[in-house]
Amino acid sequence: MENVQLTSAPFGSNIRATSYRMPSLSVLLIATGYVPLLWWHLSSLLARPHYQFVLILPVLLALLIRSRDGEGNETGDFRWRYLVGLMYVGSLGLLIVATWAWSPWLAMLSVLIGSFCIAWSSTGWKGAMRWLPAWVMCWVLLPPPFGSDERLTLNLRHFTTHATSQVLDLFGVLHASYVNVIEVPQKKLFVADACSGVHSLFVLLAASLFWGLFWRRSVLHVGLSMISAFGIVLVENITRLVLIVLGLSWNMDLSSGPDHTALGLILFAASVGLIISTDQLFLFLLPQRTSRTIVARTPSAAIAVEGVDSPKRRMTITLLSPLFATAGLAQWATMPEQLPDLTASFWTMPDLKEFGEGGMPPVLQGFSRIDYSRIQRVVGDPFGQQSEQWVYGKDSIVAQLSIDYPYDSFHDATICYSQIGWKIDNVAVESIEVPANDSMDRNSGETRESIAVVRMSRGLEGDAILMFSQLDQDGRIHSRFSEQTTGSNLRDATRRLQSFLSRPPTPTRHEARPPLTQIQMIARSAEPLTNKETQELLLLYINFRGRAKQQLLTNPQPPAASNNLESQPKR
Secondary structure, three states: OOOEEEEEOOOOOOOOOOOOOOOHHHHHHHHHOOHHHHHHHHHHHHOOHHHHHHHHHHHHHHHHHHOOOOOOOOOEOOOOHHHHHHHHHHHHHHHHHHHHHOOHHHHHHHHHHHHHHHHHHHHEOOOHHHHHHHHHHHHHHOOOHHHHHHHHHHHHHHHHHHHHHHHHHHHOOOOEEEOOEEEEOOEEEEOOHHHOOHHHHHHHHHHHHHHHHHOOOOHHHHHHHHHHHHHHHHHHHHHHHHHHHHHHHOOOOOOOHHHHHHHHHHHHHHHHHHHHHHHHHHHHHOOOOOOEEEEEOOOHHHHHHHOOOOHHHHHHHHHHHHHHHHHHHHHHHHOOOOOOOOOHHHOOOOOOOOOOHHHOOOEEOOEEEEEEEEEEOOOOOOOOOEEEEEEEEEOOEEEEEEEEEEEOOOOOHHHHHHOOOOEEEEEEEEEEEOOHHHOOOOOOOOOEEEEEEEEEEEHHHEEEEEEEEEEOOOOOEEOOOOOOOOOOHHHHHHHHHHHHHHOOOOOOOOOOOOOEEEEEEEEEEOOOOOHHHHHHHHHHHHHHHHHHHHHHHHOOOOOOOOOOOEOOOOO
């Protein structure tokens, strides 16, 4: 491992590098400019399970800084100060744009750039070794732009399913595999995020980065370790699915319950051990430099230019700090009335209120009830941990109406159906009239609500129409689509960028308060649906959603959970 000590030749005492400590008022003003947007950014991270590890980030940062005790105590060497000054001004510009567009992501990027400039202004390059590793670790707070992590989620599901199918072929296990579903005689397994490596991938990549920074590995070493961590996670989750399928053949159900959790913890611990072992392998394979001391003899004149603290730099930081605070005040003035709850994703979700078969009438909007089921799935299943489903029929149309629960954030049902083989042909958000006493906001008198409507098709099953929306704890209906529902990566990035540039400076959409309940309907027919049949289905869904909403809001406390639960969704 390389340990470089840089010393310089003595020079005149009148030319001496000095450090700069920002006034407390300037620090307070700058911090004020970020509070609202960073609150929303942290809320967004905690709502996604694969980013919830950021809660232990302060501990990791403290360990990194503590590991540098005795290093970087010198200050000075302020080369490239004009470039760093431009970066500081750029961070202010990013904050202004983030405030105008209400972009927590841009605010986080501004924080990372600005914090580098402020730390550099306090220590220069000589003191950077003490804080730079912690600053690099903070980049885990910034997700990839344009929803790249969401795209990665979908790709990992597909890859895991395909690779697991090939491994099962080697074992001679009878199964069927399509899109993100592995079907064996005993059970149909939907490859969810927890089984496709999404959750553990981000955690283990962050763990690999921390391990390399803590032990002072080279940039090449850290990069290779993170690449290998990606492969380790894929192997871990393929192993998880293979063991679940093999367990079913041995009358062991590892797909849910405590056994599923235990299996995941064991495999995660094994992955951490493999990351540490891989780190040691690279330590053996990669060339390591021996410790040495470099004596730099720099002319005094050069030191006078590069090492002396600049009063202009101090003045720039001090004068610009009120502008940060002004952006913060603008955020406070334009933000929604209620701050998002950072603990919402960690609430213990209650059981879904059991409506029972009689929760919906035998005949609904001219459709007759032909079946009912209650379903319990694994925690985090994209189709909902709990569901109640009523099947209605009329002529050649079969409509499955379901209430799925719980979701800790908005859920686009379109993604789930596309991942089990349905082709999305068209999506739209319909606005409908509803009775005033059932409106979205019972206190506002609004009489319009939205419904997400999807037309789709799948192989021999023909065409289908999907309608869904979600009900939050305040009784508000939320119906929209995620940006990654359709289109290529380039089109998705272009759409997001256009939306960003045209976005008003204040959030116009009510924040959903979890846990959320999804109310949906999927209807199929042997023949293509006519416009008249589509309108009938729309009225059926409106009637069903109104009844479900009324019962959910009037009696939110669920009774004891029923033991008569089915294990698989009828989808």
